[in-house]
Amino acid sequence: MGYRVVVVGATGNVGREMLNILAERQFPVDELAALASRRSLGTEVSFGDKTLTTQDLDTFDFTGWDMALFAVGSAATKDYAPKAAAAGCVVIDNSSLYRYDPDIPLIVPECNPQAIHGYAKKNIIANPNCSTAQMVVALKPLHDRARIKRVVVSTYQSVSGAGKDGMDELWDQTKAVYNPTSEHPPKTFQKQIAFNVIPHIDTFMEDGSTKEEWKMVAETKKIVDTSIKVTATCVRVPVFVGHSEAVNIEFEEFLDEDEARDILRESPGIMVIDKRESGGYVTPVECVGDFATFISRVRQDSTIENGLNLWCVSDNLRKGAALNAVQIAELLGREVLKKG
Ligand SMILES: NC(=O)c1ccc[n+]([C@@H]2O[C@H](COP(=O)([O-])OP(=O)(O)OC[C@H]3O[C@@H](n4cnc5c(N)ncnc54)[C@H](OP(=O)(O)O)[C@@H]3O)[C@@H](O)[C@H]2O)c1
DSSP, X not given: OOEEEEEETTTSHHHHHHHHHHHXXXXXXXXXXXXEOGGGTTOEEEETTEEEEOEEGGGOOOTTOSEEEEOSOHHHHHHHHHHHHHTTOEEEEOSSTTTTOTTSOBOOTTTOGGGGGGGGXXXXXXXXXXXXXXXXXXXXXXXXXXXXXXXXXXXXXXXXXXXXXXXXXXXXXXXXXXXXXXXXXXXXXXXXXXXXXXXXXXXXXXXXOBHHHHHHHHHHHHHTOTTOEEEEEEEEOSOSSOEEEEEEEEESSOOOHHHHHHHHHHSTTEEEOOOSSTTOSOOHHHHTTOSSEEEEEEEEEXXXXXXXXXXXXXXXXXXXXXXXXXXXXXXXXXIIIOOO
């Protein structure tokens, strides 16, 4: 006996990856429905060796379905997630809509699996922002050992974080640089993304930071510890898939770089690749399609009393979205629904 699972946004970057990961991890599925907007009604998507035909979210009845993995953006989530939840189907949502609601758990299974039981208040569980998810996987075990006081993070975020339109824009603009007869002015991004970097993701906040930067602050506190101070600069780079982060961490206690590397090596969801030689670190193209968050360049920061620097890379469509959502589904199954 397995689960009746709905993937909402099945034609998108994250939705397609959810279908791949449910199949790869052999999630116990009895029946699977793939939903998208009316625009893509009838579009075929792959689930393992099966082909599913997408249905219209607007007319779908969630009654009798166990869980729905949502990857459709906040506006559609606002309209449809409450309907699914009210029909008794547990929603695992990838948008930012519910992440900061105190009655909705925000979960990275490697960090705060105990929060799963909070799902019952609204029948909804939130999945974190992609840049936060990979960072907290690395922060949590280090925090447990030496108590993190402050984190300074700069991100190098791939265009797939902005959906399939973001990937198309990088592809089209890159081609247009070599073939200037076809123009592709910025649409998804604020400025040209091909051969460029843009220090602006999501909207501006009153204090001059962006919403993406604010998310890293608020979500790290909710998932790991409210006492951790985070300051972030989030940057879009012309990479298709894979987010990278340069992370500076200040601890309450001294933590030696060798011990930090050993702790990370033993921690779930992490692969340490850290050789002090040319190429002895991980770059985004190498992490695509992988489940792990990769840590490289671990080193002492001698400018502060208890500081470390590290480089953190992960497939943003996987740990940053689809994989984490499937891990939450596995956790929900194991701890709460107990079928399969
Ligand atoms: N990409 C990432 O790294 C990442 C990480 C964390 C969270 N997220 C979040 O995950 C969500 C999806 O992101 P994505 O990158 O997969 O976007 P995407 O590639 O643009 O795909 C969007 C999906 O949502 C569907 N959709 C949009 N509006 C809809 C509506 N009104 N009714 C039904 N379906 C609708 C689209 O269906 P059609 O094909 O029919 O238009 C498509 O399947 C967003 O909330 C995003 O913020 C993304």
